[in-house]
Amino acid sequence: MSDEHFGAAVLDWYDRHGRKDLPWQQRITPYRVWVSEIMLQQTQVSTVLGYFDRFMDALPTVQALASAAEDEVLHLWTGLGYYSRARNLHKTAKLIVAEHGSEFPKSVDQLAELPGIGRSTAGAIASLSMGLRAPILDGNVKRVLARYVAQDGYPGEPKVARKLWDVAERLTPHARVNHYTQAMMDLGATLCTRSKPSCLLCPLKPGCRAHLLGRETDFPVPKPRKALPQKRTLMPLLANHEGAILLYRRPSTGLWGGLWSLPELEDLAALGPLAERHALQLQQHQELPGLTHTFSHFQLAIEPWLIRVKPEANAVAEADWLWYNLATPPRLGLAAPVKTLLKRAAAELNAGEMS
Template identity: 55%
Template sequence: MTQPFQFSDVVLAWYQQHGRKHLPWQQNINPYRVWVSEIMLQQTQVATVIPYFERFMQRFPDVFSLASAEQDEVLHLWTGLGYYARGRNLHACAQKVVEQYQGKFPQSVDQLSELPGIGRSTAGAIASISMGIRAPILDGNVKRVLTRFYAVEGWPGTTTVQKQLWQVAEALTPDHSHREYTQTMMDLGATLCTRSKPACGICPLQPQCAGYKTGNPSQFPNSKPKKDKPEKYTALLMLQQPDGSLYLEQRPQNGIWGGLWSFPEVESPEAALVWVKQRLGVDAKVESWDSFRHTFSHYHLHIQPLRVCLAKAANWVGEDNGHWYNPAQPSELGLAAPVKKLLNQHHQLTLEH
């Protein structure tokens, strides 16, 4: 087994020559920029994150501007990144940093871990990259590198394997070059030790890699035991005014699409008619669009869009959580991805007619 100091020397030498050093969050490094990038990069690829990060920094250049913003504006800029709890937690965390720490991120992994949306690995990344603190990380890329290097058996989501990997990560983290080492481990997993078809031929760890020696390094990390995702169904009511605006409701903070704006959910075309009759007191025709499937981490949701065009304008906005949204002059609201997709389809249809 390679000793910790040798491991870090090998990977740091590789980083100097091949590591990524020009990503947006690697410029003007400070705890705020590192934190935002780390949250955005959770379960999301670098190429996807870059434009979101740049827009976010332009609008919210520091923790004070983010803390004082409306949640709707934060979620509007998050629309399309998915896992929206990250956006809500980001906003809540900014407010806590301003209220409790006067806008300065705490200088310890334990205190950082107590902030909304920041786990041990994210806290380690913030501390090591922006503060020069020795702190191991264990994000998806690092788990993959370590489980392959040591041929660790078992799914990393289990407590036993997780504990083992933290011990390894702690032992391997050097007492110097903290920022570079953290970035190195992320880069190795993202660019060489990839999920499928790892580039073992040019990996600096290949000579000592136990996973490589098995002849099938891609078997590590072991997959999560498969469970079929349940299938769920819903219909979304696209209520349209004569001027083309559509009715949206803000969803509860908890649950799917928490805090985002969406079309009202109904069970069927018949339920849509009842909804319109009860709330607006009018009869209407329901137009069914093609249904489509949206996949969450834990289930598939089949969505049936139902459009109802009102003959007369309605001023009704529900119980203070309703909004008439004009696709031609869109409001800055956080939108669930399928809702954004349907709004774009509706706007395109309107232009064609």
């Protein structure tokens, strides 16, 4: 299959089968495409749908995002994970407003210089919203091209990535680049899937080397697996007489950066210094079911304890600490497991009131 036939086959398939009703495909702007692309990094379309609509309702323009409080941005992101994406989104919005007159740069190189926007995301913004010829290489497209050329080696290795970028550049057509870009993402998401590709329905089947070799699932070569390290922590849910839980804001960098979280302790013996620090009188202790949360580089086993406390003062004296009202929760960014534990605590406290 020639390069021209490749592009024509992809576009013909798009006209007949491509997705055209996703929220970010309506009222297309660089802002809407950018937010959707960042949300879709390492996240499935089905998950992103609800988040995208809520985000756009709350922050419909790059100016609105730039002027929003970080807590509001992280609140809207809660549950999507990889929270550095949200912090970079916020940072980039401020840069676009302050340094680019609220207009997105109209070149891939300039877009790729902005925080959180790499070469592939820049290409998607440029092609989908500006009609510029710009190749992309997100996870779905990488899988399609790696199979099409039967590319050896793990695509995360620079030399393999360069080869796939060369293929992407060569095959990207000069016309209808917005439809081609969307079609390539759709092919990877709907037909050229990771474990059970639908090769019989694929428009690239005649020229796909992996299919011709009968080795579709051998490509792309997976990342070498390593056993995930195991870590544990004790998280106390310190509940006052109003049923509010003590939270603190984590540092802006690192794990769960900028999110509100529960204290983390080695064991129950460390409760004493924490209680003394916040002038709390410890009362009833109740162990809750444990929770395991998997990060990209380790697994965290969480041992949660619901602990009733009597504060000697109504307010927390320290900055970046607060009493989180479970009945009328404030709009804050919460890590997914913390949100789960707060729901469990609310159920236990409500059950206690009824008994």
